[in-house]
Amino acid sequence: MRRATLPAALVSGVTQDIAAAEGLMRADVLIDDGRMAAIQASGIAAPDDLPFVDLDGGLVLPTLVDCHTHLDKGHIWPRRSNPDGTFPSALAAVGADRIANWSAEDVRARMEFALRCAFAHGTSAIRTHIDSIPPQDAISWPVLEELRAEWAGRVEVQGACLFAIDQLDADDGFLDSIADRVAAAGGVLGAVTYMVPRLDEHLDALFSAATERGLDLDFHVDETADPDAESLKHIAEAAIRSGFDGTILCGHCCSISNQPEARADATLDLVARAGVHVVSLPMCNMYLQGRASGRTPRWRGITMLHEMKARGIPVMVASDNTRDPFYAYGDLDLVEVYTQATRIAQLDHPVGDWITTVSTAPADVMRLPAHGRLSVGGPADMILFRARDWSELLSRPAGPREVLRSGLAIDRTLPDYRELDALLGVSP
Incomplete structure (x- = not known):
């Protein structure tokens, strides 16, 4: 050429x-x-x-690398839309659809459709979160393993389990069960974190479970405008406390943008020290965050990418949801994601090396040195x-x-x- x-x-x-x-x-x-x-x-x-x-x-x-998606939720919009575009409505709609419709056949067809889209656009590796509250884990994880084998050589597929961290309050053996399932599938251990009373205890348990099984970690973090949401800080502290030597990816991290500068800076210093990676999901978060009927949104819902990058924190952007109640649009096209991220987060003047956010940075956190x-x-x-x-x-x-x-x-x-x-x- x-x-x-x-x-x-x-x-x-x-x-x-x-x-x-x-x-x-x-x-x-x-x-x-x-x-x-x-x-x-x-x-x-x-x-x-x-x-x-x-x-x-x-x-x-x-070819590009998409490190935060939800293929198991994708494309349900025609049968289960979001009535008002808000986060609570998205949670309710997806929960209802999962209970009613998520058979292995249904999940497989929608995930396969999504992979075909990503492949055609030029994606060669993708990490998808998998809703993992029983009995859905027993349905969706085998589907993921089948698709990963079938798509080998076209799209490298990784899976990360997803559940709300206070699911661990019950202390009923769930963590060991899901961690074993993830390990058997060659996946990544993850959870949705927010400010619950036993947050630090549960984080320590997750870090311990990951260490015992040689797993990496991937968290949904502080996807809210509430400045008092500080689970990112707690994750960094848990990483330092545990001496964890795997990769840690934190997604969203929206609330830190609404915190006082000094408090946000202190958290970012901890994140850098802990070696945490951060992925922003600008299209989905602009869709959900700051939404109120009849009111123009006042903020963009993105995290502090510039400040993180200046500290040496590896940062990236990704597709997140696709045509489901959390995001009504999208096509798993990382060129679109990078373009929108540049406009939304002002990743320009100079453009510099921000293209690493959809290439080398996600490839590194996914341990795929030949990609991106x-x-x-x-x-x-x-x-x-x-x-x-x-x-x-x-x-x-x-x-x-x-x-x-x-x-x-x-x-x-x-x-x-x-x-x-x-x-x-x-x-x-």
Whole structure:
């Protein structure tokens, strides 16, 4: 591929110095047997008999990594919408739909549909949270394991269990049971955290269960405007207290943006010290947070990404929910997510290396070193755009793109929503 434009922050294994402007470098990429055999400055002589494509300055990204989704909830909107767009209504609607409809057949069909969307858009790895309160855990986790095996080589699928942390109040053996199930499935241990009386006790139990089984941790954290919600601080303290050496990913972390500066800064210092990673879900949180009937929202519901990044805290953005009561829209397209995050959180002036939020940073927390990178010797898994720079891409994210896997273009045809009509009870 001649005259490609590559984000310098995502390129590795290049031996020569290639000039970069605005974080972008112009290069030629040699693809051999499905791998990137060389990345070199444009214009260096190549053998005349090599077939080539002239990208004319087109931007090249690696396939991207979506580290926080809910595939098991996805696409239920037609049969169970959110009547007012609020968080409590979303909880109630999803709970009712789960009880009424979430058979293995139902969960599998919707998750498969979602994976087809993500794959077509250029995602090569995805972590999904799995609602895990019995009896749903016994239904959904086997489905996840089946899909992970079937999609191997196309989309790397990880699962993280999801339950409210005060589920542990009962002390009925649930934690050991779900942690064993997660470990057997090669998943990630997780929970929704908020300010309950036994929060620290339950966090210590989760860290201990993860350590015993060699599991990483993934939490839903402080998804509220309430400045008194400080479970992020408690998670960082628990990580330090336990000496935990796995990866810890905290999602949402909305409330810290409404806290006094000094209190927020102290928490961020703890988060940095604890080695916690943070993912913001800007599209979903803008949909839910600050919503009140007849009132324009006053805040965006996103966390303090700039302040976190300045402290060396690994930060990322992800899709979260898709066409369900928590977010009525979305298509698991990380180019859209990155574009909206840039606009919402002002990840620009300069754009810099914020593209790492949907590539290397989530790949690292998911322990997938071959994903989200343009590496000499690595797989030729990439997204090719007609857009030539960040301004063109972020202005027209739905513009022309081609997805290569092992150097070959895939069929980017998206599944038709009509395929789900019978499952969701939708009449033509």
